[in-house]
Amino acid sequence: MKIRRPRLPRTRTGRRRLVQGVMAVCVLALLPSTWLYVSTAGRLHSVADVPRTDVAVVFGAGLWDGEPSPYLANRLTAAAELYKEGRIEVVLVTGDNSRKDYDEPDAMRTYLTRHGVPAQRIVSDYAGFDTWDSCVRAKKIFGVNRAVLISQGFHIRRAVALCEAAGVTSYGIGVDATHDVTWYYGGTREVLAATKAALDVVFEPNPQFLGKKEPGVADALAAARP
DSSP states (O other), rough: OOOOOOOOOOHHHHHHHHHHHHHHHHHHHHHHHHHHHHHHHHTTTTTTSSOSSEEEEEOOOEEEEEEEEEHHHHHHHHHHHHHTTTTTSSSEEEBOOBBTTTTTHHHHHHHHHHOOGGGGGGGEETTTOOHHHHHHHHHTTTTOEEEEEEEEEEHHHHHHHHHHHHEEEEEEEEEOOOSSHHHHHHHHHHHHHHHHHHHHHHHHHOSSSSOOOOOOOOOOHHHOOO
């Protein structure tokens, strides 16, 4: 069975319409990414100049043999630095614990305690299955109203935009990352993820798991204050 290859329009008008259609599709595909850049203008900082905030939120980024991946380790190291410098009081670690043999939040907690953050200053969200879920849960479950968000540069704008939409006043830190295959994959993936982010903001879906409010962040902050 022969497969016919698509034929280009033969007329000048047909070719012009084809080009216009392709351009329109490209513009529509890039609109969500443009929205992310515009909506997060002025919200990105470094560890050195981010505004002092009670809470930092660190998003999960995978485990290697039960330990934080290099990307996740960089995020956690930045959070530990902020704590040691007195720029934050509590770290909310949010990640995937959908099965018994995969526990991002506990691995993140262990890493932070090894790097000088007291266990009582770390709060775990075990149902942060994606960025939107993490942001909504930070607000609705843990009562976070203002936070420093920590991720890689290719993801941080989406995190800030989504947490702002969820009601959390947010500042983002995009930590350094080696420009390896994972980095390029993450950057490419963000083009598609930006579309999902825009839909999340418009339709405001409930997280996969919501549940009751948890006092972890409030208790940790109360303990931190004399």
